Amino acid sequence: MIRNPLPWPNGARCAVALTFDMDADSILHLAHHATADTRVAGMSALRYGPEVAMPRLLEMYRRHGIKQTFFLPGWCMERYPQAVEAVMKGGHEIAHHSYLHEHPNELKPEEERYWFERALDVIVKMTGAKPKGYRAATYKFSRHTLDILLEHGFDYDASLFGDDVPYILRSAKGTKGDVVELPSHYGLDDWPHYQVSRDFNYIMALKAPSQALQVFIDEFDAAWEHGGMWISVWHPFLSGRLARAHAIDNLLEHMQRKGKVWFARLDEIAAHARAMMAQGKWQPRIDTLPYYDGPIPELGVAARGALVKP
Numbered sequence: 042m043i044r045n046p047l048p049w050p051n052g053a054r055c056a057v058a059l060t061f062d063m064d065a066d067s068i069l070h071l072a073h074h075a076t077a078d079t080r081v082a083g084m085s086a087l088r089y090g091p092e093v094a095m096p097r098l099l100e101m102y103r104r105h106g107i108k109q110t111f112f113l114p115g116w117c118m119e120r121y122p123q124a125v126e127a128v129m130k131g132g133h134e135i136a137h138h139s140y141l142h143e144h145p146n147e148l149k150p151e152e153e154r155y156w157f158e159r160a161l162d163v164i165v166k167m168t169g170a171k172p173k174g175y176r177a178a179t180y181k182f183s184r185h186t187l188d189i190l191l192e193h194g195f196d197y198d199a200s201l202f203g204d205d206v207p208y209i210l211r212s213a214k215g216t217k218g219d220v221v222e223l224p225s226h227y228g229l230d231d232w233p234h235y236q237v238s239r240d241f242n243y244i245m246a247l248k249a250p251s252q253a254l255q256v257f258i259d260e261f262d263a264a265w266e267h268g269g270m271w272i273s274v275w276h277p278f279l280s281g282r283l284a285r286a287h288a289i290d291n292l293l294e295h296m297q298r299k300g301k302v303w304f305a306r307l308d309e310i311a312a313h314a315r316a317m318m319a320q321g322k323w324q325p326r327i328d329t330l331p332y333y334d335g336p337i338p339e340l341g342v343a344a345r346g347a348l349v350k351p
C-alpha cells in the first residue's frame with residue numbers, strides 16, 4: 042500500500058508518536074482577546090490541560106516507558122513553567138507551536154516571523170536549546186513558513202498531511218536546505234471527537250472514548266500492517282480528561298501487546314529518516330513549497346462568472 046516504506050529501527054513494523062499540543066487557554070485569548078477573562082468556565086476547561094492532564098499523561102508515559110514530543114506555544118510555556126519542567130524532567134521533547142497559537146497563514150509575512158521568533162526565544166531561554174521541530178497552530182502553515190523553518194535550521198515539521206510516511210520539503214524560493222515532514226491527519230486528531238465549546242462556536246455530538254479509540258486503533262493497525270507511521274495530534278485538555286486518558290492507556294496496551302512498534306520522539310523519527318537517506322536505504326518523496334504563489338490564473342474574473350453560479 043505504501044510505495045516507499047521507511048525501514049524502521051530493529052525491524053519495527055511502524056513508528057508511533059503520541060504527540061500532544063498543550064494549547065491551554067492561549068486559544069481562548071486569541072479568539073476572544075477582550076472577553077477571555079470573563080469566560081471563566083471555558084477557561085477552566087482549558088486550564089485542565091496544564092493543571093490536571095499533563096501530570097497524568099506524563100505519569101502514563103513513565104509507566105509505559107516511552108518518551109514523546111510535546112508542542113508548546115511560547116506563551117503557554119511562560120504561563121505554565123511547571124508543565125515545561127515536568128516535560129523536560131521526563132526526557133520528552135519540546136517543539137515549537139507558535140507564541141499565542143496565532144495562525145501563520147492569516148498573518149503578514151513579517152508578523153509571522155515576529156511571533157515565530159518570539160516563541161523561539163522563549164523555548165531557547167527555558168530549555169537551553171533550540172527546538173528541532175515545529176507544528177503550525179491549527180495546521181495553518183503559510184506559504185512562507187517553510188522558508189522561516191529553513192532559515193532557523195529546523196530539522197522537521199509536523200503540520201501537514203501529505204503522505205503516510207516522512208517526506209521532504211524544499212523551498213521553491215531557493216532557501217537552502219530541507220525539512221523532514223512528519224505528517225499526520227484529522228483521523229489522528231482528538232478535536233473532532235471530543236471538543237464541545239460554546240466559546241469556540243463548536244458544538245458537535247460527543248463521542249464515547251471507546252468510539253474515538255476505535256478510530257485511533259484502526260489507524261494504528263493499518264500503519265502496523267503496511268509499515269506506516271502513527272502520529273497523534275492530541276490536546277491535554279481534551280484527551281487528558283479521565284475516561285479518555287483511560288482509553289489512551291488501553292491503546293498503549295494494545296500497541297505493546299501487538300509488538301514490533303517503535304515508540305519515538307519526533308526528533309528521533311526525523312533523524313532516523315535522514316540517516317536512512319544518507320545510507321541510501323530509503324528514497325523519500327519530495328514536495329516543493331509553496332504549491333502556488335496566489336490564486337490560479339485559470340479562474341480569472343471573466344472565467345469566474347461561467348464557473349461560479351450564484
Ligand SMILES: [Zn+2]
Nearest residue numbers: 062064178179
Ligand atoms: Zn495547538
